[in-house]
Amino acid sequence: MSNLELSHVYKVYPNGVKAVNDFTMKIEDKEFIVFVGPSGCGKSTTLRMIAGLEEITSGEIKIDDMIVNDAEPKERDIAMVFQNYALYPHMSVYKNMAFGLKLRHMPKAEIDERVRNIAEILGLSEYLDRKPKAMSGGQRQRVALGRAIVREPKVFLLDEPLSNLDAKLRAQMRSQISKLHNRLQTTFIYVTHDQVEAMTMGTRIVVMKEGFVQQIDTPKNLYRYPINKFVAGFIGTPQMNFLNVKLKKTEGKKVEMIFEKLDLSFLAPLDLFSRVDEKYLNGDVTVCFGIRSEHISSDPNKYPYKAMCKIGHIEDLGVDAQIYADLNLNDDDLVGESPTRIIFRAPTGYSHQSGDEVEVSFDLEHMHLFDSENEESISKLLPAFVKTKGMVKDGKVSIYGHSFALPPAMKEISDGEYALTIPTDAITAGGEIEAKISSVSVATDKNVLTLKIGDEYAFVSAPLSEKHKEGDTIKIALDFKRIAFDSSSSSFSPLQEETSLIVKVNKKSLMKEHVNMNGRVTKIKEYYCEFETSAGKIIPVDASTGLKLVNLMSNKAFKEEIEIRFSPYAARICDIDQGGIEAKLISILNYGKEKFAKCENDEAKEIIVSLDKDYDVGQNVYIALDTKQIHAYNTKNQIRLL
């Protein structure tokens, strides 16, 4: 059993290249994880940090719940296979495979048993006496795999192991490696720039770009719910078609889709846009529409959304044909790429030819929509928030047809109609609002329920263990402190979720006496840290967080400022002798079950603190931080430290 966890791992090379940013992922035992992305996106660096061949700049790597940041590669029980598998040319296959075990002084009989066993699995039994040069590329690559497997590592790392092989051999080795994974039941991490390799081998895939993780998901979800335009374009061949479109909500629960530069528009049901924020549906904003070639049919009657296009060229692939066409019928450049070019699939025997104008139809159930500026999906499986209306009257608010008493902290909201923004994670199961499940989608680690409340949509995530089905009703609750109220004349903000402070980290040490086994007393230097606010106030830091900072920060960095962020739950009001931030209690925010204090420190910075008893407004207080729960960022190079 072994699992692997990377928390906020960064790599900045000495030349300043930030190769990996904030890589966070938990890999369970026996998973087959693929890191995929264009060359230079940080895949190998991440793999090498896991192997211990590259030091990490910040963050934490754990194997079997043990932090291995400083462990030597050989202590990590990890085996790595590279693209350039250097076999020893003068040694036989047997000796190549046995070499590592011999170095570890394993008894001969055990080495023999392991080598023969793995050779059998890899189909190398009859080649054990051969020298590498008398073998094919694929066989040599299997020897390289065998050499790593005989060590029985906890985690198996493969860095583009197939990229030197020809296409046919690659396909063969791909399925062999997948089979091997099934047999060995060990965690595999596999690096490739080839999305087909990723999609066919991975149980989960990490898509990376320019040092940043874009999405971590199953192949199916990456294909179905790409989180941004980059992932959408990277996964799937041929590349997804992208077109510019404006969306306009019309009367009668429809959305008019007006394609730019084209005489083309569709009138689609509003239901297809249930996840899309209203601000994209006013007809003014250009959004990016994406559709895969397999979701455009050469049969104009297959779907109700029809378009004429002019065929450029046809690639007949035998099983079907890939048609390059342009929706702009006036475009005479049939070879180049225009913003209105599409690729679609047609069955073999497709009779049209280059230059023909034909009608196709679009399967809008499978369309994708992206923000044109930041290229994020605007139709994510689990949207960040939903919007609805709320009617406030006499201290009550009516939402989704239910009337709720406003908690005391929200009493100042004046009567009237408000647009409410509710974060999706502020909607939880088990409340007063009845909702109908209109669909259940399986995400990697949860189910996403699409809910219908009257004719409005909401979304909630539910554990995979809970069985929900379409058509069932569930009850949901809203976390009022997280809802934003806006109207033309006034607005009310949700409770501030985080306070951010700029502090310096002071590194301190003290000599501690240790008694060794012989009873002799020695003195050892122990380090700890303190935060110092801009006003010179000291905030104590717990020992384990302090030690982490000492390990992460260079001596020079201790004199620089860092940003700390904490939630109201990491802050509490304490006695003066416990140290802490001096502040004045400005107001009490009573949300019924929970109470918070809004405080202001001597730099007029607002700090929200959760309360477990009553305090007086206007009182001077000291705020203690649970530094185990805070986040810290190096402001200079945007690296997360805690």
Ligand code: ADP
């Ligand atoms: P990938 O495996 O995805 O192709 P790498 O992890 O090899 O990408 O590289 C990520 C980035 O880090 C690239 O910009 C690369 O040039 C840079 N890089 C890799 N190794 C070093 C190094 N030893 N020193 C400086 N920069 C490096």
